Amino acid sequence: MTQHTEVSENPTNGVASTAVAVRDAKDPDRSIAAFSSQGNFEAAQRMAKALSSSSLVPKDYQGNLPNTLIAMELASRVGASVFMVMQNLDIIHGRPSWRSQFLIATVNACGRFTPIRYDFQGDPGDKDWGCRAVAKDRETGEECVGPLVTMEMASAEGWATKNGSKWKTLPELMLCYRAATFWTRIYAPELSMGMHTADEVEDAGMHPGPSAQADDLGSALQEVVQNAKVVEAEVETGELASDELLDSLGELMEKARAADVMTMDLEEQVQAALQTTTKADVTEVKKALSKALLEAEGGQGDMLDGED
Numbered sequence: 001m002t003q004h005t006e007v008s009e010n011p012t013n014g015v016a017s018t019a020v021a022v023r024d025a026k027d028p029d030r031s032i033a034a035f036s037s038q039g040n041f042e043a044a045q046r047m048a049k050a051l052s053s054s055s056l057v058p059k060d061y062q063g064n065l066p067n068t069l070i071a072m073e074l075a076s077r078v079g080a081s082v083f084m085v086m087q088n089l090d091i092i093h094g095r096p097s098w099r100s101q102f103l104i105a106t107v108n109a110c111g112r113f114t115p116i117r118y119d120f121q122g123d124p125g126d127k128d129w130g131c132r133a134v135a136k137d138r139e140t141g142e143e144c145v146g147p148l149v150t151m152e153m154a155s156a157e158g159w160a161t162k163n164g165s166k167w168k169t170l171p172e173l174m175l176c177y178r179a180a181t182f183w184t185r186i187y188a189p190e191l192s193m194g195m196h197t198a199d200e201v202e203d204a205g206m207h208p209g210p211s212a213q214a215d216d217l218g219s220a221l222q223e224v225v226q227n228a229k230v231v232e233a234e235v236e237t238g239e240l241a242s243d244e245l246l247d248s249l250g251e252l253m254e255k256a257r258a259a260d261v262m263t264m265d266l267e268e269q270v271q272a273a274l275q276t277t278t279k280a281d282v283t284e285v286k287k288a289l290s291k292a293l294l295e296a297e298g299g300q301g302d303m304l305d306g307e308d
Helices: 038-052 065-078 082-088 100-109 151-156 171-187 198-204 212-236 243-258 264-276 279-296
Strands: 002-006 089-092 095-098 117-121 130-136 143-145
Touching: 038 065, 038 082, 065 082, 082 089, 082 100, 089 198, 095 100, 095 198, 100 171, 117 171, 130 151, 130 171, 143 171, 151 171, 171 198, 243 264, 243 279, 264 279
Parallel strands: none
Antiparallel strands: 002 117, 089 095, 117 130, 130 143
């Protein structure tokens, strides 16, 4: 028996999906590529500090600047929201792993393929009951057919025999997830970036050990720490604006908006200064804001010192 089904948001079909904001990786509005340049790293560090301070992000990222920067880098590569990457990237046995729902949503939203569908064969309960993921290449019209995943395979690999295995309680869902994972590994490996899904790692009982993925992550972490020290040194030597200077700029911006003196030109200057975060740029825009406020008040009031 052959059955055709799909992962959707309809709760009646027994398969759940995750809404994920995914954009084209060439979109200029995507997340910043933290490690592409020193300038991008400095801007990314500021963003990462704000993100890691939020109680809404998973605990693996709270107060953890290196992990947050890596999540930002991954988000820029797959064209997804940084927050959604954080929510859907699990650390299992020390390994970063995508959640299957996120991987499926990323493929469906990338625009290169039609949404993934699932062809079932056999009868539920039989060892040959299984499914394969299928989709079409939008450019060529070629049908992309993934490997067949069956309950016999799940038993032979040991996925269905582990204590607490979801293969025992949710076999249809797990067949869809594993079929989609295999399909992505064959037809769109750049979206998974060689990383396993969380359910694969749990099923295989993977533990930390030498691997290309672990080595890559370790190198990335070392680079983050090294660059963080460089940026800290630059702050100490006065090349980058201090947090106090940035805070005082924020206060001036609020006063300027309240006084209705924040022109388009001033807005552009402020945004440019926040991008570079250098002391010279921030100080210069503070002076411009102070001057605008003084002129609005008829020259009365104290001009804030721009040399914080």
